[in-house]
Amino acid sequence: VGPKTNESYIQCYSTHLTTFAAGFLVLPEPVPWNSLDFHFKRNLTIYITLVIIGLIYFLTTGFSYYKDGIDAKMLMVIPLSDNNRHDRYLYQLVVFTGMRANAGTKSKVHFVLSGSDDETDIRKLTADRRILDRGNVDSFIMAVPRSLGQLNYLRIWHDNSGPGSDASWFLKYVLVRDLQTMETSYFICERWLAVEKDAGEIDVTINAAGELEQLELKHVLSKNAYRSMADNHLWFSIFAYHLPSANRFTRVQRCTCCFVLFFMSLLMSIFYYDTKQEINTNENDQYGLTLGPFHLSKEE
Template sequence: GNMEVGANTANTSYTLLILVSGCRYWDEDNNTWSSEGCRVGPLTTKYRTQCFCDHLTSFGADAVVAPNTIDFTNVWAKFNRLGENAAVFSTVITLLGLYVILLIVLRHMDKKDLIKWGALPLEDNLPTDSYHYLVTVQTGIKKGSGTDSRIRFIVSGEDGDSGVRKLIDVDNKRKHLPRGSIFNYVMSVDGCLGPLTFLRIWHDNSGKGQNKSWYLDNVQINDLQTGEKFTFLCDRWLAVEMDDGSVDRILPVAGIDDLIAFKQLFTSSARKKLSNDHLWISLFSRPARSNFTR
């Protein structure tokens, strides 16, 4: 604004603050905040509110400060001075470029996960088989847990067993079981095996290098007809050079005590927290059927 001092005119800057303040009390009858019987006092500032109420209740104050307007003319004018902040501008552009690249890579990984999540039929399923199980194989997260070795297994129940089966999908898309992977397979048999009791699983140690050994976390088998779920806990190496040197394990079906044991609950919870809930680790180790994209 302009202010006249004698015959001279001086330029003076003013700052206008618009503040809307109010006093409220909790109306227990209507379960809401009400201003009835309360008013704002004259000593109210932008830092504190003075309230006068004609009743003794729980009360408080609210304030609304109008947001500052954006002068876009001034904003665009700043672009003419980017040379004065070249280092900052270059850093921002570089980070933005890295973000876009990472976004593309992670989106590609999300699409590849669709293949991992699918339940693929086993190679040795027979067309005449009419009873189906969903077999979920979870590889451990320890270093070197994945394997390229050929895996075989036998599922035993009270009414029979599956015979020796190959853990190979019909399209042979899962030649490698990577560290931390969770793969689903559909196994068909000629009839119900009854309540499952044991799982025997082994491999031929035919992988190359460190991919010979395998750290198996657990196997879950769901009866797709009845909905029953059977869990076989392993949490051990199937490796010649690790653990007890055995590549063959016989796993009994886990009971309720096994599933709620501290070690099992802690391990499964820690794995979920790191692979699904951790801000950065989840980008590269998102579990199957996660509720979130990367």
């Protein structure tokens, strides 16, 4: 940067030809820390606000800690109860239940997985904890005598024995991974298995999804929208029904980051508070934003 640089132009020196961009940051006025008034009675509103924010933080952290415990249980991989101890060929089944109201089920769920070389017997999804709940991502280990070959279809059904609204089930999709070859197959359902909804079917056969089917807009939007809110959004992810199973960024950590960000915003507001300016008279203020009686300068 050359000596002729000012608020309007940047003088740049370079030893090679390329495209450059530059900008400048308006430094805030120094905060007169020695003249700040910390008297409790004269700043009662500020202290009460800080106490309330602190209480909200501790309450939110407690909630996050509780939900982290639930998420940790959801990370556990569940061996199917009907696995034969002599079977050594393993598949991982990851079952995604939808986020719609009453999407979970307490009915008994069975399935048959068929491939080009073989197919399983009727297998049952069971566990010692609650599974197939709304928004759940449940992972199971299935043992079979030999490889099933190229997976063709998944037949899955339930007996509609759950009480009340827990009889029906909204199945998003099932991921099946061959743990020997690490090949993955998707079985996209995105429908209700319920006698009173959609086609009234509780027994469906789902073909393995091809590459084009996996890239369908409806499936991609549904998959990415939930992940964006439950994982990528720092604030909303604290209250997500379940965090994505592979994420190690816990809710407590997210909660702490949110409040650190909030207090840093308050601190930065102090630096830019009451910045001296001539609104609408200074030529350099043409880049400010005016909305009714409110005005924000480029410094703010």
